[in-house]
Structure formats: structure tokens, C-alpha cells
Amino acid sequence: MELLMSIVIGIIFSVSIYLFMSKNLLRVAVATLLLSHGVHLLLVTMSGLQRGASPILSFDAEAYTDPLPHALVLTAIVISFAVTALLLVMSYRTYKVHKTDDLEDLRGSADE
Amino acid sequence: MNNIIILPVIIPFIIGAILILLYKRHSMQRVISGITMFVLLALSVFLAIYVYQHGTIVLEVGDWKAPFGIVIVADLFSTLMLLLSTLVGTVCLFFAFQTVSQDREKQFFYPLYLFLMIGVNGSFLTGDLFNLFVFFEVMLISSYGLIVHGGTGYQLRESFKYVIINIFASALFIVGIAWVYSITGTMNMAHMAQRVSELDQTGALNIVAIIFFIVFACKGALFPLYFWLPRSYYGPPAAIAALFGGLLTKVGIYAIIRTFTLIFNHDVSFTHKGLIVTIAGFTMLLGVLGAVSQFDFKRILSYHIISQVGYMVMGLGIFTPLAVAGAIYYIAHHMIVKTALFLFAGATQKITGTTDLKKMGGLLGTHPWLAWLFFITAISLAGIPPLSGFFSKFPIILAGFEEQQYVISAVALLVGLLTLFSMMKIFSYAFWGKQKHTEEQAKIPVGKLLLPILPLVALTIILGFAAEPIFTYSMEVAEEIMNPTNYIESVLKE
Amino acid sequence: MMKKPNNMMLQTLARLIILVVLSFSIYLMLAGHNSPGGGFIGGLMTASAILILYLSFGLNPIKKVIRFDYIKIIGIGLLLPGITGLVSIFFGFSYLKQFFGYFHIPLIGEVELTTALPFDLGVYFVVLASALTIILTIAEDDK
Numbered sequence: 076m077e078l079l080m081s082i083v084i085g086i087i088f089s090v091s092i093y094l095f096m097s098k099n100l101l102r103v104a105v106a107t108l109l110l111s112h113g114v115h116l117l118l119v120t121m122s123g124l125q126r127g128a129s130p131i132l133s134f135d136a137e138a139y140t141d142p143l144p145h146a147l148v149l150t151a152i153v154i155s156f157a158v159t160a161l162l163l164v165m166s167y168r169t170y171k172v173h174k175t176d177d178l179e180d181l182r183g184s185a186d187e
Numbered sequence: 188m189n190n191i192i193i194l195p196v197i198i199p200f201i202i203g204a205i206l207i208l209l210y211k212r213h214s215m216q217r218v219i220s221g222i223t224m225f226v227l228l229a230l231s232v233f234l235a236i237y238v239y240q241h242g243t244i245v246l247e248v249g250d251w252k253a254p255f256g257i258v259i260v261a262d263l264f265s266t267l268m269l270l271l272s273t274l275v276g277t278v279c280l281f282f283a284f285q286t287v288s289q290d291r292e293k294q295f296f297y298p299l300y301l302f303l304m305i306g307v308n309g310s311f312l313t314g315d316l317f318n319l320f321v322f323f324e325v326m327l328i329s330s331y332g333l334i335v336h337g338g339t340g341y342q343l344r345e346s347f348k349y350v351i352i353n354i355f356a357s358a359l360f361i362v363g364i365a366w367v368y369s370i371t372g373t374m375n376m377a378h379m380a381q382r383v384s385e386l387d388q389t390g391a392l393n394i395v396a397i398i399f400f401i402v403f404a405c406k407g408a409l410f411p412l413y414f415w416l417p418r419s420y421y422g423p424p425a426a427i428a429a430l431f432g433g434l435l436t437k438v439g440i441y442a443i444i445r446t447f448t449l450i451f452n453h454d455v456s457f458t459h460k461g462l463i464v465t466i467a468g469f470t471m472l473l474g475v476l477g478a479v480s481q482f483d484f485k486r487i488l489s490y491h492i493i494s495q496v497g498y499m500v501m502g503l504g505i506f507t508p509l510a511v512a513g514a515i516y517y518i519a520h521h522m523i524v525k526t527a528l529f530l531f532a533g534a535t536q537k538i539t540g541t542t543d544l545k546k547m548g549g550l551l552g553t554h555p556w557l558a559w560l561f562f563i564t565a566i567s568l569a570g571i572p573p574l575s576g577f578f579s580k581f582p583i584i585l586a587g588f589e590e591q592q593y594v595i596s597a598v599a600l601l602v603g604l605l606t607l608f609s610m611m612k613i614f615s616y617a618f619w620g621k622q623k624h625t626e627e628q629a630k631i632p633v634g635k636l637l638l639p640i641l642p643l644v645a646l647t648i649i650l651g652f653a654a655e656p657i658f659t660y661s662m663e664v665a666e667e668i669m670n671p672t673n674y675i676e677s678v679l680k681e
Numbered sequence: 682m683m684k685k686p687n688n689m690m691l692q693t694l695a696r697l698i699i700l701v702v703l704s705f706s707i708y709l710m711l712a713g714h715n716s717p718g719g720g721f722i723g724g725l726m727t728a729s730a731i732l733i734l735y736l737s738f739g740l741n742p743i744k745k746v747i748r749f750d751y752i753k754i755i756g757i758g759l760l761l762p763g764i765t766g767l768v769s770i771f772f773g774f775s776y777l778k779q780f781f782g783y784f785h786i787p788l789i790g791e792v793e794l795t796t797a798l799p800f801d802l803g804v805y806f807v808v809l810a811s812a813l814t815i816i817l818t819i820a821e822d823d824k
Contacts, residue, residue: 100347118368147364147368168338250775
């Protein structure tokens, strides 16, 4: 299972890096979204995909899962939610002000 | 009593929430945020003294015991950084009162400012790696808000790059966290340090160390990840540029120093003396060459941030107590001086309406105070004795020669020379020469603007003349962070 | 050419859907202490319920009905967790120490009340209000 997840994460990473390279504002924003999904999956996978009862609440199960990665990934998801919202609003404003979504036109000149 | 060390995070949080409730009343916001920054400054002075006298304070948040819960740790290094960050924050806020326009104040300027302080203070105080990530994000999200604040076309265009590079670095941060968790099984930095020393830092752990280095290098603007800095710091108003120039990159440097003295300190010849020193050399050299090639007040200063971040990392890379003490002294000196210089750039911009050096001139005649105060700070930055710049560069370069790191020390000396050259370029273009601004502009008073900067200029002089006691203090800080057993024991209570 | 789109289907169904979504979101918010749920998804779900309102009935009619200032709700939501954490300081414990107890409330019966609840309520408010603010800002900007 971990192997499969690793391959999936690899694919997500490569797609997101590909999107990062594109010249479209929105595609770059989507790339950050995909990248955050990739790292969240990685965070869950790296600590081992365990099956078992939730700890602390009960004491009679055979196996327990490690609660920490879940807490961490939840926090990371919330943070990436905030960042994505901000980035989308920002790209929208950039598009409105500059009237283009081509990053080539948004390079800016060397002296200004 | 231990709860006091969470207050630098909690006070701005609660006040920031109150400021959001009062978002229509600007003068009220000003008063409240001003008082809050003073309270924070007083608190951090108290904490610095208290920790110096009584040793490290540890708070287990929510009473969850050490390796399982989140810990907040105040040792000498973090309280020193806390003191500097609140000082810079207070000064920039009072500068912002006079320069930030009404329009911008309406757009949640003060709440964002306080949330930025939460992130910065929290990053210095936390003892948990994931918590460090969270505070980094708090800081970064508020910095995204502040850097596009006002929303001019230039700001939006350049900030987009700043945001993207930081999001990418944050994603790498989580990758690093995931790997280090799978190897050591803990998030507590002290516990992690213990586990890493048991595991012997090779192979996978070295890769994790380099991942973390890349992440923090991105935030701290090290070679080759500094390209976003000069352009994005050019856009926002002077008060914010000064705050960012003084604070944000230093949080990255703090994280590098913390992780590479506490956790990844077992393979010094590879990570410190190999990787970090090389990167530091390139950072210093390319940063200062960028500064030399520019003809814009703010841009020159932005490139100088890069070259000076190189000095701090070089101090860490040489990794003797003397060099690390020099790096800490350098951080203190740099935060004070760089903030002051950015604020001077803001004051000059208010007079001349431009930051292009070729369109300035003769400010010495019309605004002598501004000119001479700038001169003091500029030569302090370049490292002329007896100001603080000299006493911070000297131990780093001395330690470099002692450790037979001749190349990097020579580079550091050359960079000092080029720094002097580019600061003098600013002085001779902007302040000497024929007066290029109009007579009305010459009558613009800047006395009130200079008032918040005065304490910083005074501090650079004091740091220079009282170098002996302050250097002793940085030596103590350096010895404490070079010898992490104290930190580990006070967190894990063994 | 249609002068005014016919929203009858959407509007009728929206009334039904919103009831379900809102009550489920509040259940999620309250369940968050020991089981799946919590302020974050509860808030997002309430926000989506209110968004259905805006979508089906239009911005301005709903604005006349829902007169909350979302920005102030964000402020209140941020204050709640901060103050909840401070309570434990005043009793001499570490910051953010949690307390819980079982109380008997008339009509409902035995319930477990925790200090995590006001914390979650704060998160709920922040997420709800900020999600709505973001979307409404963009929606209004489009005119």
C-alpha cells in the first residue's frame, strides 16, 4: 500500500511541477493546490498506513493508529486552504489589474 | 509563571482580533496597536533578562507532557531574537503611523501587522518542528497580505512570485517534516536531537537536513534562492519594506541556526563546513555584486540583505563558538541597521518622491539631519569601527582565519569593501552634489519621521561602543546553542 | 431569448437542502470533540449552505435578510479561542489546558461539556465568515 501511495504521490508531484512551469497564472495556482495535496499524502504515508483503533479513548484494542500524522495533516490542510484562498484572490486581482494571465507578460522589465 | 512565555504570541493574537472588530475606527486601531507593541517590547525585555538570570523556561502547552505535546521554549537565543523582533516591530509601526495612507489603513493594516508579529514571535519561541511550520505559515500569510497591501500593479505582479516561491518552500517543509517523522518518530525538536544523535546522522538524515536547509534558505534568501527578494521588497511602502528587511529573512536564518546547532550537528564537515560555508560565500558575493550594479535606493538595500544574510550563515558554517557568537552579534546589528536604512529610504522618498538615485542629489544641504544619521548607519553597515558593523564582522572573519577557511574569509573582506562602496554610492548620489529636488520639496519636514529611527541609530552606536559586554552576552548565547544538552534536558526534564 | 432565468426548481430545492446541510453542519461542529467533525468542516459546511442561498436567490435579496457583518464575526471567532486558552492561565494551569465535565441539562439530559467547545465555536465562526467574505468579495467585484 505504501508503495502504491508513493507512486501516486510521485505522479502528483510531477504533474504539479509541470503545471508550475506553465505560463498561465491560473495553472500555477492550480499547481500549488496539487503540490499541497501531494505533500499531505506524503505526510500520511511516511508515518506508515496503519490500521487500528484510535488511541487514548479505548484501551482494549489490539492495535492503535498513530494519531500525530492525522493531527499534522489536518493542520496542514487548513493552512493550505487559507493559502489557496489567498492565492486565488490574488491571481484574480492580478488578472484584473494587468488584464492578462500570461506570466510572460508579467515578468516586468529590468529597470523600473 | 511559565505561561509568561506564551504571552508574546497571545497578546498580538487577541489584540489583532479586537482590531478586526474595530476595523472601521482607524485612530483607535493606531492607539491600540501602538500600546500593544510597547507592551510586547517591555515583555520581551523582561523575558530576556529573566531567562538570562534564571535559565531556560519551558512551557508544555495544555499540560501535555514533553515529547507528546507542543512545547514553547525560551532560551537565551530565542529571547534575544524576540527582543530584536519586537524592537524592529515597534519602530516600523511608529514609522507606519506617519507614512501609510488612509486607504491602506482601511484594509486591515494593523491586524495584519500584529498577526505577522504572532508568526515571528512564535517561530522564535516554539520547540516543536511542526509548530514552527505553523508559525512560519502565520507569518507568511500575513506577509502576503502586507506585501500586496494597497494592491498596485507592481506589487501584485511581484508579490505573486514571492507567494509562489514561498508556497513551494512550505510544501518542501512538509516533505522534510514527513521524512524526519518517519525516521525519528517525533516532532519535538529536543527529542528529535536526541534520536538523531542515537541514529548517527548519515544518509537519509543528511538528505532531510539538506531539505530543511533548502526550505529555510528560501525564506532566508540564500544563494541560489534569493531572486525573489529585491523585486518584491521594492513594492510595498517603506515601513513594511523595513519590517520585512529587518525581520522576515532573519526568521529563516534563526531556523537554520536552530536546526543546525540542535538537531543536525553530527556531520559538521559535510553540512556546516562544506555546504553552508560554500553557500554563504556565493550568497555574500552575488548579493553585494547585485547591490553594486543597482542605482535605486531601495534595491541596493534589498541586495545588501542578501549579502549580509551570507555573513550570518558563514558564522554558522565555520561552527566555532567565536564564529557563532559573531553570527548572533551580526543578526542583532543587521536587524537594527537594516531597518533604519530602509526607513531612511522611506524618508528620502517622502522628500524627493523617488527612490532612483540618479534623480536625487543635494539632500545634505536641505536635510542635514537625515543625511548625517544616514551616514552613521551606512558606515555601520559597511563595518567601519567603532560602530556595531565592525564588531560583528570581526569575530566571524577572525574565526574563519583561525579555522583555516581562508577563501571564505577573503570573500567576506572583499564583500565588506564592496558594501562600503555601494553605501558611499548612495551617499554621494543622494546627499551630495547638485540639488535636484524642488524648493517646495526641500521644505518638507522630516523631523517627525526621523524620530522613530533615532533609537535604532543610537543602538548601532551603543552596540559599537559597548561591544565588550554585548559580545560577552553573544558568546554565552553561542556557547548555549553550541552545546544543546542544556536545551534537551530542560525540555525533556531528565 | 430568456429575459429572466427561471430559478423555481433551484429555489424550491434550496429551501429543502439548506435545512439538511445547516443541521448537519451544526451536528458536525458539536461532534468535533471526540469523533469526526469539528469547527473547520462545520464552518465550511454552513458557509456552503449560505452560499446556496446566495446562488439561488441572488446577492441583494439575501443581503437584506442576512445582515451580519462577516468581518466582525471573524473578529469574534478569533477572540473566542484566544480567551478560552487564557482561562486556564487564570486558574494556574498551562496555557490551553483542557477541562471537561458532565452536566445535566433539562430536556437534553446528561451531556459532556468541554472547553474545547468554545474553541471549536471560534474556529467555526472564523471559517464560516472568512469563506463567505472571500467568495462575496469576488462576486461583488465582478459587476
